[in-house]
Amino acid sequence: MAGRAAEPGVIWARPERAGRGPKPAYSRADIAAAAVRIADADGIEAVSMRRVAGELGCGTMSLYNYVPRKEDLYELMVDAVSGEYELPAGPGDGDWRAEMLALGRQTRALMRRHPWLPRIMSALYGFSPNALRYLEHCLGALEGLDAPYGTKMELIGMVNGSVMTYVVNEFAMAERARALPWTEEQEQQVRFAYLAGQVADGSYPRLAAALTEGPEPGDADELFERMLNRLLDSFA
Structure with missing residues (x-):
């Protein structure tokens, strides 16, 4: 200033x-x-x-x-x-995975309502009244996880960071789709056809096998759930 x-x-x-x-x-x-x-x-x-x-x-x-x-x-x-987080009063039912999934969904919805939020998020802002309320709730939700508090704080940070990265990517993809003079599906078809030609001669056998197997199908919501579940798997 x-x-x-x-x-x-x-x-x-x-x-x-x-x-x-x-x-x-x-x-x-x-x-x-x-x-x-x-x-x-x-x-x-x-x-x-x-x-x-x-x-x-x-x-x-x-x-x-x-x-x-x-x-x-x-x-x-x-x-x-x-302060828009809906945090239930009192202890949960002990299912820490379900509670962290629910919080992750709330975080995604919060960032969608306020698309500017990821732009100014900072770990330095973790001392505000609502941030402290959120962290205390998360640690209470993680009581059922047999891990030290340092690990639990790391889990909370990784969940928030992963959700923010996912939402930012959603914003970027939506912005790019709006800028295209054709549909994103048409763009993907052209690019996948090019990629298939590049791996057809056997120069990239592992990549060819991966493309043949294909990724697990799912829309944006299903991919989000899968991402969070796999992250929580690493702490379970």
């Missing part, structure tokens, strides 16, 4: 509004909600302190009293949408 020294800090450790003065006119929840509305409508590139201030009806400079850095604004946004 112009004219403001960059320094590390945790926004959750700061008061809602820096300095003295009257009661704050806006809460962090108000600011985060405004930024999320902008990002949902116009993308993360449209989120600026000026645009958020305009959405709230306040001056841009006054917004810095609430949110000193744009990184803090992003963290507020991530925490706000993380």
